[in-house]
Amino acid sequence: MPKDGSEVSLDGLGIPMWLTLEMTYRCPLHCPWCSNPLDFDKFKNELSTDDWKRVLREGRAMGALQLGFTGGEPMLRDDIEELVAYSTELGYYANLITSGIGLTPERLKAMKDGGLKQIQLSLQSSDRDITNKLVGADVYDQKLSVAHEIKRQGFPMVLNVPICKQNIGQTRDILELAEELGVEYIEFANIQYYNWALLNRAEFLPTREEIEDAEVAVKETRERLGKKMEIYFVIPDYFDERPKACMNGWGAIHLTIGPDGAALPCQEARIIKGFEFPSVLDHSLDWIWNESPVFNAFRGEEWMKEPCRSCDEKEKDHGGCRCQALLLTGDAANTDPVCSKSPFHDLIKSSVAETTNEHRVERPLVYRRKGAITTDFLETTE
Amino acid sequence: MNETITIAAENIIEINPMYLFRWEEPQQAHVLLYPEGIVKVNETGAEILKLCNGIKTVTEIISELNDKYSTDVTDSVNKFLEVAHAKGWIRSKS
Numbered sequence: 001m002p003k004d005g006s007e008v009s010l011d012g013l014g015i016p017m018w019l020t021l022e023m024t025y026r027c028p029l030h031c032p033w034c035s036n037p038l039d040f041d042k043f044k045n046e047l048s049t050d051d052w053k054r055v056l057r058e059g060r061a062m063g064a065l066q067l068g069f070t071g072g073e074p075m076l077r078d079d080i081e082e083l084v085a086y087s088t089e090l091g092y093y094a095n096l097i098t099s100g101i102g103l104t105p106e107r108l109k110a111m112k113d114g115g116l117k118q119i120q121l122s123l124q125s126s127d128r129d130i131t132n133k134l135v136g137a138d139v140y141d142q143k144l145s146v147a148h149e150i151k152r153q154g155f156p157m158v159l160n161v162p163i164c165k166q167n168i169g170q171t172r173d174i175l176e177l178a179e180e181l182g183v184e185y186i187e188f189a190n191i192q193y194y195n196w197a198l199l200n201r202a203e204f205l206p207t208r209e210e211i212e213d214a215e216v217a218v219k220e221t222r223e224r225l226g227k228k229m230e231i232y233f234v235i236p237d238y239f240d241e242r243p244k245a246c247m248n249g250w251g252a253i254h255l256t257i258g259p260d261g262a263a264l265p266c267q268e269a270r271i272i273k274g275f276e277f278p279s280v281l282d283h284s285l286d287w288i289w290n291e292s293p294v295f296n297a298f299r300g301e302e303w304m305k306e307p308c309r310s311c312d313e314k315e316k317d318h319g320g321c322r323c324q325a326l327l328l329t330g331d332a333a334n335t336d337p338v339c340s341k342s343p344f345h346d347l348i349k350s351s352v353a354e355t356t357n358e359h360r361v362e363r364p365l366v367y368r369r370k371g372a373i374t375t376d377f378l379e380t381t382e
Numbered sequence: 383m384n385e386t387i388t389i390a391a392e393n394i395i396e397i398n399p400m401y402l403f404r405w406e407e408p409q410q411a412h413v414l415l416y417p418e419g420i421v422k423v424n425e426t427g428a429e430i431l432k433l434c435n436g437i438k439t440v441t442e443i444i445s446e447l448n449d450k451y452s453t454d455v456t457d458s459v460n461k462f463l464e465v466a467h468a469k470g471w472i473r474s475k476s
C-alpha cells in the first residue's frame with residue numbers, strides 16, 4: 001500500500017497501478033489491530049496458485065505495476081516463491097508484506113532468485129516482552145533474526161511499526177534498532193481504526209502529547225542520519241482537521257484481492273454492507289475495475305453529500321475514507337468524520353478527549369482469535 | 383548509501399539499484415519503481431535518466447544532451463540531476 005508521505009503518482013489514468021494480494025487470512029500472530037475481517041476464520045477457500053496467476057496476468061495487462069503479497073501471513077502459503085517469480089516475469093515490482101514468521105533463509109533466497117524487490121517486515125517494539133505481548137505470540141527473537149537475514153541477502157527493507165499507546169514512548173529506541181539493522185525505510189504506521197483495531201481503539205489511541213514527543217525523536221534522527229534511512233511518520237488522522245485522501249480515491253489506483261477472490265477497492269472495504277464484492281472467480285479483472293457497481297460506487301464526486309459536495313477541498317481528499325464514514329456514522333457516503341466540517345466530527349473529538357481522561361477505565365485488549373468475539377452480526381457466508 | 387550532497391562534473395552517475403527505471407506501455411510514460419512507490423518521469427527527465435547508466439560522467443551526459451538538442455541544456459540537466467539525487471533516484475558510482 002502507498003504510505004502517507006510516500007511519493008505516489010496521483011494520476012493513475014484510470015489504471016489499477018497498485019495490486020494487493022491478500023493470499024490468506026491465516027496468521028500465526030494475534031495482533032489486536034489486525035485489518036483482516038472479524039470473521040477471518042470463515043474464509044477457508046483460498047484461491048489456487050493458478051487463480052492467482054490469472055489475476056496477475058489480467059492485472060498486468062491492465063497496467064498494474066506495484067504488487068504487494070500480504071495476508072494474514074503470506075508465508076503460510078507454499079506457492080509464494082512461485083508467484084513472486086511469475087510476477088517478475090510479467091514485469092511487476094513485487095513487495096512482500098510479512099510478520100517474518102516462516103521466512104526461512106531458503107525461502108528468502110528462492111524469492112530473491114524470483115526477483116522479489118523488497119520486504120516490509122512488521123516490528124512492534126524494540127522490547128522483547130512488549131512485542132510478544134502485543135502480538136500475542138513469542139516471536140521477537142525470530143523477527144530480529146529474520147530482519148538480519150533479509151539484510152544479509154541484500155533486500156531493501158521497510159520496517160513497519162504499528163504505532164499505539166503501548167509503544168509510542170519507545171520511538172527513539174525503535175529508531176536506534178532500525179539503524180542497527182540497516183533498514184532503508186522505517187514507517188511508523190498509525191493504526192487505522194477498522195475491524196480489530198476499532199474494537200481496541202480506546203486502549204491504542206495515544207495522546208497528542210505522546211505523538212508530539214515521538215515527532216521530536218523522528219526529527220532528531222532524520223537530522224542525524226540524513227539519507228541513510230527514510231522515516232515515514234504522519235500523525236494519526238484522528239488528530240487532524242482534514243481527512244486523508246484515502247487510497248487516492250475509491251477505485252482510483254488500488255485493487256485488492258482477498259484470499260477468497262473478492263475484489264476490493266481497499267483492504268477494509270468488506271465492512272461496507274449492501275455491497276456484493278465481485279469475485280475474480282466469476283468476472284474478469286477488467287470488468288471488475290471498469291464496470292462493476294462496487295468499483296464505480298464512490299468514483300468521482302456524484303455520490304458526495306454535504307458538506308463534501310460544495311467543499312472546495314473535495315478534489316484533494318475525495319471526502320476521506322468510505323470505511324471510516326460507514327463505521328463511525330453509519331453511512332459510507334457521508335463525509336469522513338475526521339473532517340472538522342463533518343456533522344459527526346464530535347465522535348472523533350470525544351475519542352481524542354478520552355485519551356487524556358484520567359478516570360478512563362482500562363480494558364483488556366481483544367486479540368485476533370477465532371471466537372474472541374461473536375460475529376453473528378456479520379453476513380459472510382462461504 | 384551515498385552521502386554526498388552535490389554531484390560533481392566528473393562523477394559517474396547510476397540509477398540507485400533500489401529503483402527500477404523503465405518504459406510502461408499502458409501509461410505511455412517512463413516510470414521509476416521503488417519500495418512501495420511509483421514516480422512517472424516526464425520525457426526530458428527520462429532522456430537524462432537513460433544516460434545515468436553507471437558508465438557516463440555528468441560532463442559526458444550533458445555534452446551528449448547538448449549535441450542531441452543542439453542547444454545548451456547544461457543548467458537544466460544539472461538541476462534535474464540535483465533533484466533526482468536529492469530524491470535518491472540516482473547516485474554517484476563509487
